[in-house]
Amino acid sequence: MAKIENITFMAALAAYLVSAALYFVYIAVKNGKVSKAAYTVMFAGFVSHSVCIAVRGILAHRLPLTNQYEFATAFAWGITLCFLIFVKKFKFDALGAFVAPVIFLVIGYASMQSKEIHNLMPALQSNWLGFHVSMAIIGYGAFGVAFGVAMAFLLKDKVHGKIAETIPDEKTLDLIIYRSVALGFLFLTLCMVTGAIWANNAWGSYWSWDPKETWSLITWIIYAVFLHLRVRKGMTGKKAALFAALGFVCVIFTYIGVNTLLSGLHSYK
Amino acid sequence: MTDDGIKKEKSTSDKNGMFKKIFRFLKGMPFSFILLAVIAAACVLGSVIPQGQTLSYYMETYGARKGNLIAAFSLDRVFSCWWFIALAALLCFNLILCSISRIKGVINAWKRTKSFGIWGSWVTHLGLLLLIVSFALSQYTSKEEELYGIPGSKQALGRTGLQVEIDSFDVLLRDDFTVEQYVAGLTVHNGSASLSGEASVNHPFKAFGYRFYQNSMGWANYVDIYKGGELVKTDLICAGEYTFPDDFPSLVIMFNKFYPDFREAEDGSFYTETPLLKDPRSLYGIFYNGGLMSIDIVKPGELITVHDYTFVLRDPVQYTLIVGKTDPYAWTVGLAAAVLLAGLVLSFYVRPYEERKRKENGKD
Numbered sequence: 070m071a072k073i074e075n076i077t078f079m080a081a082l083a084a085y086l087v088s089a090a091l092y093f094v095y096i097a098v099k100n101g102k103v104s105k106a107a108y109t110v111m112f113a114g115f116v117s118h119s120v121c122i123a124v125r126g127i128l129a130h131r132l133p134l135t136n137q138y139e140f141a142t143a144f145a146w147g148i149t150l151c152f153l154i155f156v157k158k159f160k161f162d163a164l165g166a167f168v169a170p171v172i173f174l175v176i177g178y179a180s181m182q183s184k185e186i187h188n189l190m191p192a193l194q195s196n197w198l199g200f201h202v203s204m205a206i207i208g209y210g211a212f213g214v215a216f217g218v219a220m221a222f223l224l225k226d227k228v229h230g231k232i233a234e235t236i237p238d239e240k241t242l243d244l245i246i247y248r249s250v251a252l253g254f255l256f257l258t259l260c261m262v263t264g265a266i267w268a269n270n271a272w273g274s275y276w277s278w279d280p281k282e283t284w285s286l287i288t289w290i291i292y293a294v295f296l297h298l299r300v301r302k303g304m305t306g307k308k309a310a311l312f313a314a315l316g317f318v319c320v321i322f323t324y325i326g327v328n329t330l331l332s333g334l335h336s337y338k
Numbered sequence: 339m340t341d342d343g344i345k346k347e348k349s350t351s352d353k354n355g356m357f358k359k360i361f362r363f364l365k366g367m368p369f370s371f372i373l374l375a376v377i378a379a380a381c382v383l384g385s386v387i388p389q390g391q392t393l394s395y396y397m398e399t400y401g402a403r404k405g406n407l408i409a410a411f412s413l414d415r416v417f418s419c420w421w422f423i424a425l426a427a428l429l430c431f432n433l434i435l436c437s438i439s440r441i442k443g444v445i446n447a448w449k450r451t452k453s454f455g456i457w458g459s460w461v462t463h464l465g466l467l468l469l470i471v472s473f474a475l476s477q478y479t480s481k482e483e484e485l486y487g488i489p490g491s492k493q494a495l496g497r498t499g500l501q502v503e504i505d506s507f508d509v510l511l512r513d514d515f516t517v518e519q520y521v522a523g524l525t526v527h528n529g530s531a532s533l534s535g536e537a538s539v540n541h542p543f544k545a546f547g548y549r550f551y552q553n554s555m556g557w558a559n560y561v562d563i564y565k566g567g568e569l570v571k572t573d574l575i576c577a578g579e580y581t582f583p584d585d586f587p588s589l590v591i592m593f594n595k596f597y598p599d600f601r602e603a604e605d606g607s608f609y610t611e612t613p614l615l616k617d618p619r620s621l622y623g624i625f626y627n628g629g630l631m632s633i634d635i636v637k638p639g640e641l642i643t644v645h646d647y648t649f650v651l652r653d654p655v656q657y658t659l660i661v662g663k664t665d666p667y668a669w670t671v672g673l674a675a676a677v678l679l680a681g682l683v684l685s686f687y688v689r690p691y692e693e694r695k696r697k698e699n700g701k702d
Contacts, residue, residue, distance in 0.1 A: 187516075188512055188514065188516045188518070190516075190517065191517060191518070191519050191520060191538070191539035191540065192539050192540065194518075194519070194539070194540060195540045251685075251686040252686070254682065254686075255679075255682045255683065255686060258678065258679060258682060259679065262675045262678075262679065265671075265675070266672070269668065270540050270541075270542065271539060271540050271551075272551065272553070273482070273542065273549060273551045273553075273661055273663040273665075275668070275671060276473065278384060278385075278389070278417045280385040283381045283384060283385040284381075284385060286378075286381055287378050287381050287382065290374050290377065290378045290381075291378070293374070294371060294374060294375075297367060297370070297371075300459070301367060302367070327385075331385055331386070
């Protein structure tokens with residue numbers, strides 16, 4: 070079984086890399102067949118990735134969402150899921166050129182972590198773990214897509230020819246950023262609420278200002294300000310794209326920085 | 339109208355204008371953004387600077403100048419200091435003013451469109467306001483007490499009027515000696531009735547309006563103190579605690595650390611091979627007038643003789659730390675969170691912003 074996990078993980082990693090490469094080719098040549106192939110490879114990677122996560126769950130006899138490796142791989146899975154949905158919904162094939170590298174980097178980070186399966190400490194043995202982390206995966210995934218689209222937006226002015234033609238107009242990009250941030254924001258809120266309920270069951274306190282909680286709140290504030298500016302003040306264009314990118318930097322710090330640099334209840338140190 | 343009258347009216351209208359400006363600022367989005375930015379910055383500081391340490395810790399870690407700044411701005415307890423609470427209160431004030439000023443427009447828009455999505459943003463703001471208020475209410479009204487003891491002991495839970503008896507305490511281990519669960523059997527007495535049950539991690543025991551959490555555990559030792567061969571005192575102390583002969587309090591024995599399955603590494607450090615009570619040792623220190631006289635490691639029952647006194651650490655036993663908490667308004671936090679989430683769903687998915695805009699512009 071461990072072999073299946075390894076094979077499917079490596080297959081997913083390779084598929085994401087190949088897909089990213091194909092998406093780069095697509096934006097250079099603007100050939101629909103290439104983008105179709107890139108999407109197919111990405112989808113195949115997603116299936117393999119899903120099998121990998123399921124196999125790990127069977128091996129560990131629990132939801133595989135509890136350590137740095139497991140969350141990183143689930144994080145990449147979440148971005149891929151959101152990407153596959155958004156790319157179809159908005160018919161924005163070139164999105165892969167901006168999101169696939171992010172997916173590859175996150176799963177690449179996962180590949181550098183220890184894959185050893187550890188038993189869960191008592192505090193993590195809760196049904197709320199699944200709800201809490203699943204919400205984080207979808208929320209972070211949506212923010213990852215927003216980041217990719219923001220990058221496309223920021224690069225749009227700097228590229229010409231076929232590359233520029235593959236990127237949708239600014240209005241569409243702006244709409245995708247807004248939609249993905251809105252989705253991410255809803256799920257981030259759900260993640261924080263389910264985490265609070267769980268913490269109350271485990272420790273008798275739903276909010277302890279643990280660094281992870283605090284940075285989730287900071288991330289929440291950044292995206293809340295983004296949504297306010299977007300909806301109420303009509304913030305669009307580069308400013309919105311930069312804001313979405315800043316939010317994702319904060320997401321990455323909440324996920325990796327807090328776990329490795331700051332100590333607290335979520336620390337893996 | 340006289341010149342004075344005109345001046346008076348102008349001054350009143352200036353004042354009204356100024357108040358209007360202030361009111362507009364306080365209910366406006368720029369003020370919300372300023373508050374959120376300062377709160378976010380405070381959160382960054384609160385997560386980077388270790389909280390709740392002593393002043394000497396900050397002086398040693400950050401130097402005198404930064405240490406003094408940390409103390410002066412209460413950065414050692416950011417999330418409970420007055421200015422952070424004031425920021426939260428101002429945010430509430432801003433949310434209240436904003437909600438009041440927008441309600442009329444929302445109702446009119448709803449009458450016009452009959453779309454629940456119109457309420458999204460307003461309900462989201464209400465949810466956030468309720469969340470901050472209910473969190474504060476819960477923090478203010480909740481009571482928390484803790485006690486620790488070994489199986490068979492009975493203690494009062496602070497000033498709650500409840501007595502807690504620890505019937506049993508088990509650490510359930512897996513084959514690889516990792517902990518599967520900590521389980522404390524408890525009986526809680528309120529004077530007229532008793533309730534028994536188990537508290538384990540993630541599964542608090544509920545009795546008489548309190549939730550009892552299995553919070554922590556450790557090892558304790560019985561300490562016998564002999565003077566001239568005669569037993570003068572027996573005490574039970576947990577790791578990190580100390581005791582002394584009642585007639586000679588300047589002589590203190592401190593129980594530092596416990597090793598249930600003792601091993602000594604090549605570099606001379608101590609560790610425990612397994613959590614099982616196989617070959618126990620206790621690390622202790624002897625203090626006289628506050629100064630350390632000696633530090634050593636002993637087996638249970640081994641004699642430690644200092645002057646006329648002999649100390650014996652024996653019968654190591656695991657203790658459990660139980661936290662009893664009552665939070666009568668915790669449900670309000672849950673309700674507020676539900677309102678907030680409902681507001682977000684209404685905002686983004688019942689009638690999304692773009693559609694609303696399109697309809698408002700008459701493009702549909």
